[in-house]
Amino acid sequence: MQAEQEIQLPRASSMWEKTWQWCAANLPSFIVIFALWEIVSRIWGDPVLFPTLEVIASRGWELTKSGILLKHTFATAYRILGSMVLAISLGVLIGFAMGRYRIWERFWLPIVAVLLPIPALAWTPVVVLWFGLGDVTMIFITTFGAVLPIISNTWTGAKSVNPAWIRAANSMNCGGHRLFFRIIFPGSLPFILSGVRVGLARAWRAGVAAEMVAASDWGLGYAIFASREFLDISFMLCGIAMIGLVGFVMEKFIFQNIETMTVIKWGMMEDVQVGGG
Amino acid sequence: MRSKVSIQKLTMSYYLKDRVVTALNGIDLEIADGEFLVVVGLSGCGKTTLLNILAGFIKPTGGEILLDGKPIAQAGLMNRGVVFQEYALFPWRTALQNVEFGLEMKGVDRKNRREIALKYLDLVHLTNFTNIYPHHLSGGMKQRVAVARAYAYEPEFMLMDEPFGALDAQTRESLQALTVEVWQKTRKTIFYVTHNIGEAVYLADRIIVLAGQPGRIYKEIRVDLPRPRDSFDPRYVELERETTRAVRQG
Ligand SMILES: Nc1ncnc2c1ncn2[C@@H]1O[C@H](COP(=O)(O)OP(=O)(O)O)[C@@H](O)[C@H]1O
Numbered sequence: 001m002q003a004e005q006e007i008q009l010p011r012a013s014s015m016w017e018k019t020w021q022w023c024a025a026n027l028p029s030f031i032v033i034f035a036l037w038e039i040v041s042r043i044w045g046d047p048v049l050f051p052t053l054e055v056i057a058s059r060g061w062e063l064t065k066s067g068i069l070l071k072h073t074f075a076t077a078y079r080i081l082g083s084m085v086l087a088i089s090l091g092v093l094i095g096f097a098m099g100r101y102r103i104w105e106r107f108w109l110p111i112v113a114v115l116l117p118i119p120a121l122a123w124t125p126v127v128v129l130w131f132g133l134g135d136v137t138m139i140f141i142t143t144f145g146a147v148l149p150i151i152s153n154t155w156t157g158a159k160s161v162n163p164a165w166i167r168a169a170n171s172m173n174c175g176g177h178r179l180f181f182r183i184i185f186p187g188s189l190p191f192i193l194s195g196v197r198v199g200l201a202r203a204w205r206a207g208v209a210a211e212m213v214a215a216s217d218w219g220l221g222y223a224i225f226a227s228r229e230f231l232d233i234s235f236m237l238c239g240i241a242m243i244g245l246v247g248f249v250m251e252k253f254i255f256q257n258i259e260t261m262t263v264i265k266w267g268m269m270e271d272v273q274v275g276g277g
Numbered sequence: 278m279r280s281k282v283s284i285q286k287l288t289m290s291y292y293l294k295d296r297v298v299t300a301l302n303g304i305d306l307e308i309a310d311g312e313f314l315v316v317v318g319l320s321g322c323g324k325t326t327l328l329n330i331l332a333g334f335i336k337p338t339g340g341e342i343l344l345d346g347k348p349i350a351q352a353g354l355m356n357r358g359v360v361f362q363e364y365a366l367f368p369w370r371t372a373l374q375n376v377e378f379g380l381e382m383k384g385v386d387r388k389n390r391r392e393i394a395l396k397y398l399d400l401v402h403l404t405n406f407t408n409i410y411p412h413h414l415s416g417g418m419k420q421r422v423a424v425a426r427a428y429a430y431e432p433e434f435m436l437m438d439e440p441f442g443a444l445d446a447q448t449r450e451s452l453q454a455l456t457v458e459v460w461q462k463t464r465k466t467i468f469y470v471t472h473n474i475g476e477a478v479y480l481a482d483r484i485i486v487l488a489g490q491p492g493r494i495y496k497e498i499r500v501d502l503p504r505p506r507d508s509f510d511p512r513y514v515e516l517e518r519e520t521t522r523a524v525r526q527g
């Protein structure tokens with residue numbers, strides 16, 4: 001299998017082939033982990049604290065069928081989506097202002113530098129006191145988590161737009177807002193997308209964690225945390241699996257596709273360094 | 278023939294933190310309408326600076342430039358086309374869309390835009406690559422698209438800064454021939470910068486030899502050979518020798 005993977009076939013493979021290759025490459029890891037889990041749970045012999053795969057799976061099926069798990073997932077996803085819209089709008093705006101205008105750069109740079117290393121979650125108690133439990137608090141925290149890497153990447157992107165592109169555009173009478181939309185924006189898109197990707201990952205993590213403390217009654221983080229009252233470890237594990245799954249889908253299917261259709265197609269990803277944690 | 282561009286007492290100094298670099302000092306030059314003017318000189322003698330001033334990218338610190346009798350600052354950017362040394366194609370646009378860019382800026386409608394762009398892509402023999410993104414094109418093809426893009430804008434005055442400097446000898450030669458071909462068809466005034474003397478003699482109506490630091494005009498050499506030119510012609514070889522000597526002495 002290893003050898004097969006290393007030989008890069010030049011032809012384009014179909015979607016089924018790709019899926020199959022992906023499964024063949026990654027399934028063994030999962031099988032080993034599941035087997036280990038099963039062995040430990042049998043040895044431990046406590047169906048409440050360390051349930052077997054069968055127990056977890058049947059609880060998972062139950063939760064899916066009743067729609068509870070999906071409802072929690074949507075509650076979380078909806079908050080993340082809202083805060084991403086906010087974070088992208090704000091972050092791209094501030095990042096471009098910093099990249100193109102000296103005065104905005106001077107103003108924002110120290111603020112971004114100080115705030116960037118702070119985990120968004122650290123703000124939770126403060127924000128809860130301001131806005132109480134619920135969506136406003138959640139969106140505030142996740143937006144905060146996402147916006148900083150977007151700002152810092154957009155800023156880098158705007159500064160690193162090839163000056164030859166700008167001159168070429170200028171020489172064809174393209175300036176002002178036309179220059180912005182036709183040259184600066186696409187020219188910095190690889191950096192913006194990297195920033196949005198990092199921002200999304202941060203928002204997703206901070207969001208789920210913050211739900212444990214700050215959400216009122218819906219959301220994966222909330223559900224996982226609340227089920228400790230009932231010692232429902234299967235529920236917790238299903239919730240955790242869901243968090244991983246949604247994060248994976250967002251990354252693989254949404255993000256990679258956006259990149260493939262834009263900056264990768266244009267050959268612009270060669271010299272981009274991803275910034276921000 | 279009337280003057281397309283008239284440069285009088287042009288000076289350009291770069292003010293750095295600790296010193297002043299005078300890149301050009303007292304340049305006087307007339308460029309005739311439809312002329313193919315080539316500027317040669319050693320690296321650092323101010324060729325790019327002169328071109329950037331003519332293109333309107335930087336402002337000179339002294340002197341005057343008239344384009345069609347009007348100060349160049351008032352002429353706007355509408356009538357100049359530039360081909361750069363480095364590849365300045367927009368990676369997010371296909372070859373065709375790159376060529377269409379200037380026409381889009383001029384407000385030409387979609388149908389005419391496409392037609393004109395295809396005409397110029399045909400002129401540089403790239404009709405089969407219209408929908409290809411620049412990163413899939415070879416260096417020579419990229420510069421051909423860049424040439425087509427500059428021409429499609431239909432500028433009165435074409436500026437080219439070592440456009441084929443990064444290419445291999447064979448590609449460069451074919452692009453030089455192509456440049457002459459396009460110039461003969463369009464009869465636009467060309468200001469062409471190079472440090473390659475063979476290229477200068479092959480292309481130019483007139484060669485301006487710049488001497489360095491600060492840059493000034495050292496010599497003017499008229500190339501009175503018929504086109505297409507034969508590099509084995511004794512007169513051609515002699516002009517090459519004369520230019521080489523001037524560049525070295527300057
Ligand atoms: N932006 C700049 N700032 C400071 N000095 C510059 C700048 N551009 C060019 N120079 C200096 O001006 C001189 C001429 O440069 P340039 O016009 O690029 O020459 P060439 O194109 O003939 O190689 C050089 O000494 C160079 O170092």
Ligand SMILES: [Mg+2]
Pocket residue numbers: 324325
């Ligand atoms: Mg130069």
